[in-house]
Amino acid sequence: MENLILYAPLLARGTLVTVQLALASLLLATILGAFGAAGKIGDGGFARSAVFGYTTLVRGIPDLVLILLIYFGGQRLLSVLGGWFGFGYIDISKFWAGVIAIGFFYGAYLTETFRGAYMTIPRGQIEAARALGLKRFTILWKVTLPQLVRFAIAGYANVWQVLVKSTAVVSVISLQDLVGLANDAGKSVREPFTFFAAVFMIYLFFTFISQSIFNWLERRYTIKGRNDAA
Amino acid sequence: MQLNRIVENYDMFLQGAWMTMQLTGLALFFGFCIALPFGLARARRARFLSPLINVYVYAFRGTPLLVQLYLVYYGLAQFDVVKDSFAWPVLREAYWCALITFSLNSGAYATEIIRGAVETTPEGEIEAATALGLTRFQVARLVLIPSALRRALPQYGNEVVFMLHGSVVASVITIQDILGAGRTVNARHYLAYEGILTAAVLYMVLTLALVITFRWLENKYLRHLALAH
Amino acid sequence: MKRTLGAALLAATFATGAMADSLNICVEGAYPPFSYTEASGDVAGFDIDIANALCAEMGHDCSMLKTDWDGIIPALLEGKCDAIIASMSITPDRMEVIDFTTKYYNTPAAFIGAEGMTMEAMEAGVVGVQRGTIHQDFMEGEFPGVELRLYGSQDEAYLDLVAGRLDAVMADSVAMDDGFIKTEAGEGYAFFGESYSIPEYHGNGAGIGVRKGEEALRDAFSAAIAAIRESGEYAEINARYFDYDVYGG
Numbered sequence: 001m002e003n004l005i006l007y008a009p010l011l012a013r014g015t016l017v018t019v020q021l022a023l024a025s026l027l028l029a030t031i032l033g034a035f036g037a038a039g040k041i042g043d044g045g046f047a048r049s050a051v052f053g054y055t056t057l058v059r060g061i062p063d064l065v066l067i068l069l070i071y072f073g074g075q076r077l078l079s080v081l082g083g084w085f086g087f088g089y090i091d092i093s094k095f096w097a098g099v100i101a102i103g104f105f106y107g108a109y110l111t112e113t114f115r116g117a118y119m120t121i122p123r124g125q126i127e128a129a130r131a132l133g134l135k136r137f138t139i140l141w142k143v144t145l146p147q148l149v150r151f152a153i154a155g156y157a158n159v160w161q162v163l164v165k166s167t168a169v170v171s172v173i174s175l176q177d178l179v180g181l182a183n184d185a186g187k188s189v190r191e192p193f194t195f196f197a198a199v200f201m202i203y204l205f206f207t208f209i210s211q212s213i214f215n216w217l218e219r220r221y222t223i224k225g226r227n228d229a230a
Numbered sequence: 231m232q233l234n235r236i237v238e239n240y241d242m243f244l245q246g247a248w249m250t251m252q253l254t255g256l257a258l259f260f261g262f263c264i265a266l267p268f269g270l271a272r273a274r275r276a277r278f279l280s281p282l283i284n285v286y287v288y289a290f291r292g293t294p295l296l297v298q299l300y301l302v303y304y305g306l307a308q309f310d311v312v313k314d315s316f317a318w319p320v321l322r323e324a325y326w327c328a329l330i331t332f333s334l335n336s337g338a339y340a341t342e343i344i345r346g347a348v349e350t351t352p353e354g355e356i357e358a359a360t361a362l363g364l365t366r367f368q369v370a371r372l373v374l375i376p377s378a379l380r381r382a383l384p385q386y387g388n389e390v391v392f393m394l395h396g397s398v399v400a401s402v403i404t405i406q407d408i409l410g411a412g413r414t415v416n417a418r419h420y421l422a423y424e425g426i427l428t429a430a431v432l433y434m435v436l437t438l439a440l441v442i443t444f445r446w447l448e449n450k451y452l453r454h455l456a457l458a459h
Numbered sequence: 460m461k462r463t464l465g466a467a468l469l470a471a472t473f474a475t476g477a478m479a480d481s482l483n484i485c486v487e488g489a490y491p492p493f494s495y496t497e498a499s500g501d502v503a504g505f506d507i508d509i510a511n512a513l514c515a516e517m518g519h520d521c522s523m524l525k526t527d528w529d530g531i532i533p534a535l536l537e538g539k540c541d542a543i544i545a546s547m548s549i550t551p552d553r554m555e556v557i558d559f560t561t562k563y564y565n566t567p568a569a570f571i572g573a574e575g576m577t578m579e580a581m582e583a584g585v586v587g588v589q590r591g592t593i594h595q596d597f598m599e600g601e602f603p604g605v606e607l608r609l610y611g612s613q614d615e616a617y618l619d620l621v622a623g624r625l626d627a628v629m630a631d632s633v634a635m636d637d638g639f640i641k642t643e644a645g646e647g648y649a650f651f652g653e654s655y656s657i658p659e660y661h662g663n664g665a666g667i668g669v670r671k672g673e674e675a676l677r678d679a680f681s682a683a684i685a686a687i688r689e690s691g692e693y694a695e696i697n698a699r700y701f702d703y704d705v706y707g708g
Contacts, residue, residue, distance in 0.1 A: 060434035062395035065409060069430060072416075072530060073423035079537040091539065161292075168294035172402055174527060179297060186304070187618060190644070193305035200293050200301060207292035307622040322624050324608075404608045404619075413529065414609060417591030420556045422533035 003189045004198055011195075014181035015202060021098050021167050021177060026160060028103025033110025040115050051111060058108035064169045067101040071173045074100070098170035098177075106163050113155035118144070120151045150221045157214035164206050168199075178202060235419045236428050239411070246411030247432055253407065254397045256329055258390060261336025268337070269344025270370070283341065290338035296399045298335060303327040303403045328400040336393050343389060347382035348374065380451045387444030391437055398433075408432050481520035484510050485540035488525040489612040491638035492700050493546045496525065505705075508696045509563055509687075510544040513667075516683040516692075529591060529611060532556060535668055541676065543668035546631070548593045550662040557668045560680040565664030565707030567654035568594055569632040571620070571640060576627060578652045581605070584626030587616040594629045597660040617644065627651075633705060664707055 004011075036054060039047035058066065074097060078090050121144060129139045171180035178199055186195030236243075268286075271279045290298065306312045306321055320326045351374060359373040401410035412429035415421070486506055488496040494504040502523050514521035526534050528545070535543050535557060549559040570581060582605055588594040590609040598607055608625060610616040617639050619625045628635065632654050639645040655661065667684075669677045687693045688706070697705060 057434065059391075060437040061430045062398040062409075062433060064398045064401075065426060065430050065433060068409075068413075068426045069423060072426060072533065075537060075539075076422045076533070165294040168296045169399065171296070179294070179300075183300065187614070191308060193301065193308045196297060196301045196305050199297050200289075203293040203297060204289065207288075304618075304622075307624070313623055318623070322622075324624070404610065406609075410609075414590060417529050418595075420532040420536075420553070422530070422537070 001194065003185075003191055004194055007185045007189075007195070010181055010185060011178065011198065011202075014176060014178035017095070017176060018167050018178040021095065021102070021170060021175075022164050024099045025102035025106065025167070026163060028099060029106035029110050029159070029163065032103065032107025033114050036107060036111030037114035037118060040111065041118055055108040055111050058105055063102065063105050063166045064172060066105050067098060067170055067173060070101040070104070071097040094170070094173050094175040097173065098167070098175055102163060102166055102170070105166070106159055109159050109162075110156070113152055113159060114148065116155060117148045117152035121147045153214065153218050153221060157210070157218075160214070161207060161210060164210065165203065168203070232419070232421055232424055235415060235421060236424055239415045239418075242406075242411040242415060243408065243428060243432060246406055246408040246429075247436070249400075249405065249410075250394070250397055250407040251436070253325075253328060253332060253400055253405075254390075254394045257332030257336050257397070258393055260329075260333035261338075261340050261393075264333070264337030265340030265344050266375075268341040270348060270375075272341060272345040273348035286334075287338045287341050290335050291342070295331070295335050295396050296402065299328065299331045299399055299403060302331045324400075324403045324405050328397075328403065328405055332393065332397060332400075335396065336389065339389050339392070340386065343382050343385045344378060346385070347378040350381060351377055383444070383448050383451060387441070387448070390444065391440055394436060394440060395433070480518065481522065482514065482542060483524050483540040484514075484521050485526045485531050485534050485543045485545060486510070486523045487528050487531065487545040487612075489528070489614050490546055490634055493634060495638075505564075505696065505700050506544050506546055508699065509693070512687050512692050512696060513544075513680060513683040516686050517679050527611065528589065532668070535670060541669065541673075542680065545668075546634070546665045547668050548662040549664060549666040550593055550596075550660075552596075553662075553668070556671075558671050558673065558677050559666035559668055560677050561684055562664030562666050562707070563684050564705040565656075566631055566633040566705050567656040568597065568629060568661060569635065569650050569654040570627045570629050570652045571635050571648055571650055572627040574647055574649045576649075576651045581627045581652070585624070587619055587625040587628045589613050589616060589630065592630075593661050594631075597655065597657070598629055600660055601657075613638065620648070633701065637700065 036051045039051040042048070071092065071094065075092055078092060082090060125143055125147075126139065129143050134142075167177065168179045171177055171183060174180060182195040182199045183192075186192035268283045272283050272287075274280075302321070303324060306327075312318060312321060355373055355377055356369060359369045364372065397407060398409050400407050401413065404410075406414065408429045409426070412425035412427075414425070415428075416423070416425035486502050487494045488502040490504075490506075492504055494502060494506040496502055502525050507523060510521060510523065524534075524540050526540070526545075531543055531545060531547075532553070534540055543557075544563075546564075547553070547559075549562060553559070570576075570578075570586075572581065582602065585606045585608060586598060586602070587608045587610055588598055590611060595607070595609065598605060608616075608619070610619070613630060613634065616625065616628045616630070620628050621644055632650065636650075640648055640650070667677075667680045669680070684693075687696075693706070694704070
């Protein structure tokens with residue numbers, strides 16, 4: 001137990017890396033999800049097939065495989081590109097490889113979440129707005145988005161919870177995140193149980209905090225009795 | 231891209247695929263065995279059992295599978311009392327550690343799925359069954375459970391895919407599953423990514439097979455809901 | 460303005476000139492006592508000391524890049540580093556992909572296990588090796604029936620040995636002696652059986668890996684190795700870690 005206290009600063013540093021990784025990935029995933037949903041909802045045939053390809057491929061593989069692919073394969077890709085364009089070796093840091101991998105991975109899931117939320121908006125509202133002569137941008141901003149956000153909160157919260165747990169897997173490429181540091185520390189003092197138990201509790205804490213925040217958000221943004229499709 | 235190396239080692243990938251399917255399948259089976267009674271107990275709000283089960287579900291759903299695996303594989307081996315016990319021959323093996331962890335994990339998710347499905351049973355079905363004079367046990371066996379399982383099918387299909395994907399962490403504790411095979415081939419022939427790419431393709435194939443299977447099952451067992459769409 | 464620009468350009472040329480003399484060396488940092496990571500995160504050990512000595516001899520500035528063993532050859536091929544100094548054995552398989560200098564040490568491989576372990580017990584049990592090493596090749600070649608476990612690093616294999624998951628570990632005898640047997644964790648464990656040095660599996664010792672085509676660099680390293688053997692600097696570094704000459708015959 002004393003070892004835990006001794007290594008607390010190290011674990012704190014690891015927790016910070018994990019949190020940063022999770023938030024950065026969430027941002028990337030949200031952006032990709034938004035574009036993906038737009039692509040699938042819109043009229044462009046190419047966009048729709050591209051997004052379909054993206055979501056099907058990404059949802060067909062485990063997160064760890066994508067992380068390894070992006071870390072090792074991405075490095076090779078950058079080298080090849082570097083060869084063509086004449087710039088030398090560019091290093092992909094483990095952190096950014098993790099962010100790109102997890103962001104890309106959950107962007108596919110968020111595409112479905114956002115699309116599902118869009119589908120829940122009663123068609124009639126969009127039609128009415130158009131009949132009123134509102135411009136496309138106004139419709140998007142005043143009618144579609146507020147409701148999309150409301151309907152997407154539950155699904156978004158779900159994806160966030162899974163994303164946070166996925167960050168543990170980035171330790172496999174030796175990123176010095178919470179799991180990675182706990183692994184190293186636990187092994188060097190030969191108390192892996194203590195350290196992993198601490199990591200377990202920290203993740204439980206993340207889960208608890210996230211749930212509370214999203215519950216609050218849901219309460220704030222849902223209107224009593226108006227949450228489901230008309 | 232050195233695909234010839236992959237082709238040379240196809241047997242390693244096949245063995246890996248078998249290992250993955252084994253682990254996934256058994257974990258789902260044991261998880262289901264845990265989830266059926268637990269889910270029912272939770273839905274009925276059984277007095278002492280329900281909160282305990284809730285703790286189990288919260289713990290296993292709220293933390294990463296990898297951390298759970300590390301706790302069982304590395305963590306338990308730290309204690310001499312474990313090493314001297316009868317459980318050691320089992321816990322010694324990475325395979326069993328993985329299977330136990332995966333089963334408990336899958337069980338937690340499946341418990342929630344079954345609980346949700348049982349709780350949304352239409353009242354009428356239970357009333358009708360009771361009115362027909364069936365005992366509580368018969369109601370459960372003949373009406374409640376089949377009805378709930380049918381409702382749980384889509385979500386359970388998701389859980390099956392998640393378990394398949396989750397099983398990949400077994401390769402981190404020396405198990406030669408699909409990813410393990412990929413990394414070994416990479417290491418042996420100094421490839422950067424070909425082995426991992428092959429692993430990705432294999433997972434996609436398995437996922438596709440599962441998705442098709444569940445679509446077929448849904449068509450078969452949820453046909454009575456088809457008109458609702 | 461023109462003078463400062465000129466001075467800046469001149470400085471830039473010297474800077475790039477100086478940079479051309481700096482080398483990135485891939486090291487593992489998980490193979491004590493040849494290569495290990497200190498609490499500060501820096502790598503140290505025999506490999507690192509030799510690398511620094513060679514670089515000084517060649518007049519280069521070297522920086523050590525800690526790389527996972529699994530990705531170390533791809534890293535070299537990609538240009539992340541210019542040389543591998545990570546106790547990498549010179550084997551025909553590897554020579555198909557990269558070039559090696561002459562060896563900088565050669566020590567035999569051996570088995571370790573709990574005290575009292577025998578060859579018969581080992582053959583019936585489970586043996587751990589590091590993935591992608593000559594030791595894996597050796598076990599698969601000479602003891603194909605034995606159950607093998609592959610690990611990303613030597614340290615992980617030691618852990619499972621202590622946990623009781625392995626009956627034996629096969630690796631470099633010196634690495635295991637100083638990196639495990641002589642440490643606190645290694646109490647109760649010892650060598651058993653013979654030591655092995657079969658060129659077919661173990662090659663001709665550990666060399667420095669460079670990309671194919673980098674003949675000048677390779678020869679410069681080889682010359683430097685010979686130079687520090689001559690000057691006695693090798694012996695000095697050797698003495699820091701070992702009681703005997705690891706260069707081998």
